Amino acid sequence: MQRFFIVILVLLTPGLATAPFQVQCPSSPLVREAKHELCLEESSYLKKKEIKTKNKLIDFLKSLDEARFNSKFYKRVSKDPPRLGIAISGGGYRSMLLGTGFITQMNDYGLFEYSDYIAGLSGGSWILMDLVVQNFNVNSLLTEWDLDEDLLLGIPEFDISEEEIVTNAKKEYIDNDISKKKREVRKTQISSFPEFYDQVELAVNSFEESPEECSLVKRNMNPLTRLKRIFFPNNTFTETDAKIGTFKTVLDFYKNLHLKIKPKKMEGFQISFTDYWGKAIIQRLRKNFDEDPNHTFSFSKLVQSSAKFKECSVPLPIFVANCKNGLLSNVIFEFTPFEFGSWENILRLFVRLPYLGSKIVSGEALKCVNNFDDLGFITATSSSIFNNVLIFIWNLASQSSRDAMKALNMVMGIFGLGKEEMFSISKDSSRLETDYAVYQPNPFYLYPKVDNVLTNKDHLYLVDGGEDGENIPLRTLIIPERELDVIFVLDSSSDIDNYPNGSKLKKIFEKLDEENIHYQFPKNIKSLTRPVVIGCNATKRPGRDSFLPIIIYHANAYHQYVSNTSTFKITYNQSEVNNMLLTGREVFSSDYDLHYKNCLGCILTKRTMDRLPKKKKFSPFCLQCFKDYCYS
Structure with a gap:
C-alpha cells in the first residue's frame, strides 16, 4: 500500500499533470470554415516537405533496372x-x-x-x-x-470478427426477453460508469496513515478490502470468478488507470470509457512517462516537438473516427497535428487542435484550454471497437452460471459498461452516453449558419470507424x-x-x-x-x-x-x-x-x-x- 500512496503523490505533483489546463485565448479565431482549401499550416508543411523529400522518389526510380527510366x-x-x-x-x-x-x-x-x-x-x-x-x-x-x-487485464482472448462484434453486441441482448433476464441475472452493485467512478473515488480517497503499521488504513479496512467489498459485497469472490483474472492484479490495473484519469475529471471534464481505454493503450508502452516531469501526452505538442516533423x-x-451524434452513420472526423474537424458537407469546420476542449460558442472562444488532445485519448477514440468487445462478452455469458456472470459483469462495470447502462434508453436527455468517446465542449456548438446534429449539442460522440463498417x-x-x-x-x-x-x-x-x-x-x-x-x-x-x-x-x-x-x-x-x-x-x-x-x-x-x-x-x-x- 505504500507504493500505492506514492503513486497518488506522484499524480498530485503539478509538474506531472497531463490534464487539460486553462490558457489565454488567442486573438485569432479558433474555428475555420473549410471551403475549398487546407489550413495554412498543413499547406506550408506539404510545400516544405516536397522540397525536402522529392529526391527520395528519384532515388527509388533510379534503382529500378528493369524499368529503365531516362534522364x-x-x-x-x-x-x-x-x-x-x-x-x-x-x-x-x-x-x-x-x-x-x-x-x-x-x-x-x-x-x-x-x-x-x-x-x-x-x-x-x-x-x-x-x-x-x-x-x-x-x-x-x-x-x-x-x-x-x-492489453486489457481481465478480458479473455477470443476469436470473433469485428462485424459480428458491431452488429450483434446489442442485437443479441435486445432480441431476448429482457424482463426474464432481469429476473434471472442478479444485478451487480456496479452498473454504470458514473457509479463505478464515484465508488472507486470514494475508496481511493478514504486513506489515513497508521503510524503503528506505516500503512494506509480506514476503520481497519485497507483500500483493497474496501474495493473488494464494492465489487463483491456478499464475499462471493469464487474460483470461477478468478478464472477471468486474479482479483488484485486486475483491480490494481484499473485502479491505476483511474488515478491517471482523475486529473482530467478534477478539471471538470466529462470522462468516459474511452479515457480508461486511452490510458490502457499508453500503459502498454514500456516507457515510464510518469518519471519525466516535462513529458506531455498532447498530440499536437508531441508532433511539433519531433525533430523529423x-x-x-x-x-x-x-x-x-466516426461521429454518432443523432445516430449518424459514416460521418468522418479527423485529427491532424494542426486541426480537428470534418470535411463532410454537413459540417466542413475545423478547430485548431491545441485548443480542442476549449469552450467555444457560435465560433467565439469563451474559455481556452490546452492538453485536451491527449494522444492516448485520440488513439482510443479511433479504436473504440473494443467497447463492443465487452458488450459482446456479456452476451456470450448470458447463459452461463451466475458466478461467471457476476465476474464478467464486474469487469464490464469497471469500464462503465454494465448491462443497465448499455441496454436501457435513458429518459434523461442530459445524460451523456459514456460508452462513446465524449468530446465536450463541442467546438462547433451553435456555429453560425450551420444548424444540425453536429452543432446543436454541446458535445460530440466519436467512435471507431469500424462501427459503421468503414x-x-x-x-x-x-x-x-x-x-x-x-x-x-x-x-x-x-x-x-x-x-x-x-x-x-x-x-x-x-x-x-x-x-x-x-x-x-x-x-x-x-x-x-x-x-x-x-x-x-x-x-x-x-x-x-x-x-x-x-x-x-x-x-x-x-x-x-x-x-x-x-x-x-x-x-x-x-x-x-x-x-x-x-x-x-x-x-x-x-x-x-x-x-x-x-x-x-x-x-x-x-x-x-x-x-x-x-x-x-x-x-x-x-x-x-x-x-x-x-x-x-
Whole structure:
C-alpha cells in the first residue's frame, strides 16, 4: 500500500499533470470554415516537405533496372512529383503488426518518408501513436510496446470478427426477453460508469496513515478490502470468478488507470470509457512517462516537438473516427497535428487542435484550454471497437452460471459498461452516453449558419470507424484538397476467417458513389495475395481539373505465415511478432517480386505523365505493367 500512496503523490505533483489546463485565448479565431482549401499550416508543411523529400522518389526510380527510366523522365518527375498517401485499416494488433511490417518495407524502398500522409483507424491508429512516440523513426517501432502483457487485464482472448462484434453486441441482448433476464441475472452493485467512478473515488480517497503499521488504513479496512467489498459485497469472490483474472492484479490495473484519469475529471471534464481505454493503450508502452516531469501526452505538442516533423521529412499523421451524434452513420472526423474537424458537407469546420476542449460558442472562444488532445485519448477514440468487445462478452455469458456472470459483469462495470447502462434508453436527455468517446465542449456548438446534429449539442460522440463498417481510413485521403495521386491501402479486416475479402473497400466505394466519385472494384479477384491497382485511368474529379488518385489495394493474405489472428488477440510472443512483421513486408512488396517493384515506378509516376499538356506515350514496359496490375 505504500507504493500505492506514492503513486497518488506522484499524480498530485503539478509538474506531472497531463490534464487539460486553462490558457489565454488567442486573438485569432479558433474555428475555420473549410471551403475549398487546407489550413495554412498543413499547406506550408506539404510545400516544405516536397522540397525536402522529392529526391527520395528519384532515388527509388533510379534503382529500378528493369524499368529503365531516362534522364528526361526524371526531370519531369522532379518538376511535378506525385503525392502519395498511406491508409492503414483497423484490426487490432493484427493490423498494427502487419502495418508496421508494411511501412517498414516502404521505408526500405525510400517511399515512406516520401509519402505526404499516413491515415489510420483502430489498430492502424496504434501505429500512428507509436510513430509519434518514436519521433517517426520507422526502425524504432514496437521497441517500446509490451506485447507479452494483456492489453486489457481481465478480458479473455477470443476469436470473433469485428462485424459480428458491431452488429450483434446489442442485437443479441435486445432480441431476448429482457424482463426474464432481469429476473434471472442478479444485478451487480456496479452498473454504470458514473457509479463505478464515484465508488472507486470514494475508496481511493478514504486513506489515513497508521503510524503503528506505516500503512494506509480506514476503520481497519485497507483500500483493497474496501474495493473488494464494492465489487463483491456478499464475499462471493469464487474460483470461477478468478478464472477471468486474479482479483488484485486486475483491480490494481484499473485502479491505476483511474488515478491517471482523475486529473482530467478534477478539471471538470466529462470522462468516459474511452479515457480508461486511452490510458490502457499508453500503459502498454514500456516507457515510464510518469518519471519525466516535462513529458506531455498532447498530440499536437508531441508532433511539433519531433525533430523529423520540424524538418518536414515525414508523412503527416491523420487519426480517423466516426461521429454518432443523432445516430449518424459514416460521418468522418479527423485529427491532424494542426486541426480537428470534418470535411463532410454537413459540417466542413475545423478547430485548431491545441485548443480542442476549449469552450467555444457560435465560433467565439469563451474559455481556452490546452492538453485536451491527449494522444492516448485520440488513439482510443479511433479504436473504440473494443467497447463492443465487452458488450459482446456479456452476451456470450448470458447463459452461463451466475458466478461467471457476476465476474464478467464486474469487469464490464469497471469500464462503465454494465448491462443497465448499455441496454436501457435513458429518459434523461442530459445524460451523456459514456460508452462513446465524449468530446465536450463541442467546438462547433451553435456555429453560425450551420444548424444540425453536429452543432446543436454541446458535445460530440466519436467512435471507431469500424462501427459503421468503414474500416479503412481512405475517404479522408481522397478529398480533393489534398490532391493525392496514389494511395497505398493496407486492409487487415476480418471478413472471412479473419482475412479481408475486399468488402470493406467496396463499401467505401459505394459511399464515394453518393459523392459522385466513382471507382470500380474488381468483381472477380483471383487472388488477394498480390496488390490490386484501382483507378489507373486518368479520371477527373467532379467539377475540378485534378485527377482522382490511383489506389493500390493490399490485403492481408497467407504468404509464409498464417496471419489471420483474431482482432481480439491481445498478447503476442516474439516469434509471432516477427512472423506478422514479415507478412506485412511481403504484402507490400508482393513477396519481394522485383518485377512488381519495377512496375511500381510506373504506377507511382502515372499521374505525373497524365498531367502533361501533350499526351505522351508510356514505355512498353510501363504499358505492360498497367495491363498486369491495373483494374479500371
